[in-house]
Amino acid sequence: MKRNILKFFAPLAIAAILASAPAWADSFKRTQEGEQYKDFTLSTLDGETKALSKNLGADATILAFFATWNSRSEEVLADIQKFHEKYGEKGLSVIGVNVEHAEWSPEEEPLIRKAMSDAGVTFPVLVDKDFTVYNDYGVIAVPSIALIDGSGKIIRLTTGYSSSGKYEFKDAVDSQMGVNKEQPVAETKGYHPDTVALRNGKMAERFFEKRMYERAEKYALKAIELDENYVDPYRLLAKIYKQAGMDEDAMAASKAADDVERALKAKENAEEAQPVEQHDGEKDGGGTSTKPEKSEKPHA
Numbered sequence: 001m002k003r004n005i006l007k008f009f010a011p012l013a014i015a016a017i018l019a020s021a022p023a024w025a026d027s028f029k030r031t032q033e034g035e036q037y038k039d040f041t042l043s044t045l046d047g048e049t050k051a052l053s054k055n056l057g058a059d060a061t062i063l064a065f066f067a068t069w070n071s072r073s074e075e076v077l078a079d080i081q082k083f084h085e086k087y088g089e090k091g092l093s094v095i096g097v098n099v100e101h102a103e104w105s106p107e108e109e110p111l112i113r114k115a116m117s118d119a120g121v122t123f124p125v126l127v128d129k130d131f132t133v134y135n136d137y138g139v140i141a142v143p144s145i146a147l148i149d150g151s152g153k154i155i156r157l158t159t160g161y162s163s164s165g166k167y168e169f170k171d172a173v174d175s176q177m178g179v180n181k182e183q184p185v186a187e188t189k190g191y192h193p194d195t196v197a198l199r200n201g202k203m204a205e206r207f208f209e210k211r212m213y214e215r216a217e218k219y220a221l222k223a224i225e226l227d228e229n230y231v232d233p234y235r236l237l238a239k240i241y242k243q244a245g246m247d248e249d250a251m252a253a254s255k256a257a258d259d260v261e262r263a264l265k266a267k268e269n270a271e272e273a274q275p276v277e278q279h280d281g282e283k284d285g286g287g288t289s290t291k292p293e294k295s296e297k298p299h300a
Contacts, residue, residue: 028146028157030138034196034226037063037148040133042097042126045109050124052095059091060176061148065128065139067100068108068115072161076143077119079166084123087177091150096125097133099142104129147172155196164215171206175199191264197226201233213240229264231257 031038041051052063062080066073077096084094096116100108104127116125128134137146140159147156147169156172158165193201204219217240220233234257241250 028138028144028159029140030136031146031154031157033154033157035154036152037061037146037154038136040136042128042133044124044126045112048124050095050126055093055095055124056148056152057091057093057150059150059178060087060173061093061095062173063095063097063146063148064143065097065099065134065137065145066115066143067098068111069100070142073143074115074119075166076145076161077115077121079170080145081119081121081123083173087173088123090177092173092177094123096121096123098125098127099131099134099139100127102131145169147176149176153196155199164212168203171203172199175202191229191268193223193230193232194227197223197230197233200226201230201236204233204236208236208240213243216240229260231260231264234260 037052037056039051039053041049043049052061055061062083064076064080066076068074080094080096083092086092088094098112100112112125112127143161145156145158145161146154147158149155155176156169158169161169200219200223204216204223207213207216207219217237220236220240223230223233234253238250238253238257241247241253
């Protein structure tokens with residue numbers, strides 16, 4: 001946390017914070033969080049053809065790229081196998097994609113089978129023999145994992161499976177499957193944070209609680225990037241910078257939160273002040289109303 005962020009929180013210049021946000025989400029060169037998944041069809045080692053679109057989970061899907069020559073691949077396979085066992089019958093689908101080499105060799109098959117056996121894998125493992133899917137998603141390293149929600153949106157990308165990356169991914173899966181899952185809470189009447197922004201904000205709070213302030217800052221900035229009207233990340237940044245002794249930056253973050261709240265409140269008041277349109281039959285209380293009965297519709 002070495003940047004001076006005062007200018008990023010100046011009134012009417014909140015969007016400038018995006019320029020300072022770390023480029024931490026570029027886990028895949030051609031895939032970004034928030035995008036829809038890219039469909040593909042590959043085969044298992046036994047020749048069974050599977051399309052991703054036909055094997056998505058009702059609530060979430062884990063798509064894991066791995067290669068046996070990477071030392072972390074067995075750990076990844078074992079970990080996502082646990083997710084498969086825990087949530088497989090509760091709406092989670094787990095799919096492995098082997099990306100051993102750009103040119104397939106039959107000699108690689110026993111290596112893949114051994115890795116699957118050692119990790120106790122019971123979920124489908126597909127083989128990307130010519131790296132078509134690898135290149136389409138823009139995977140830059142193995143292992144790499146994508147978490148897809150029930151609507152087909154990619155909500156988490158993890159590359160390398162570092163110790164912190166492992167924790168982050170586990171937390172994201174548990175959250176998506178309902179463990180400690182937070183429901184969106186309105187910052188002001190009528191406003192609900194973006195779902196992905198909310199998830200990043202909650203992740204920032206967890207890292208703050210663990211005193212991992214740089215990671216907390218990263219996720220708070222990401223939440224603001226996704227939804228600049230989401231107030232909580234600004235408040236959290238104020239706490240983070242206060243802990244780091246960056247008092248001026250802490251004050252700037254706090255002021256940004258106040259500015260956002262005032263803007264949202266002003267918008268809400270303006271909307272409430274708008275006159276309600278009346279039909280001819282409703283004027284002066286005369287006649288029979290032609291206004292249809294109000295129907296209650298759930299929020300999208």
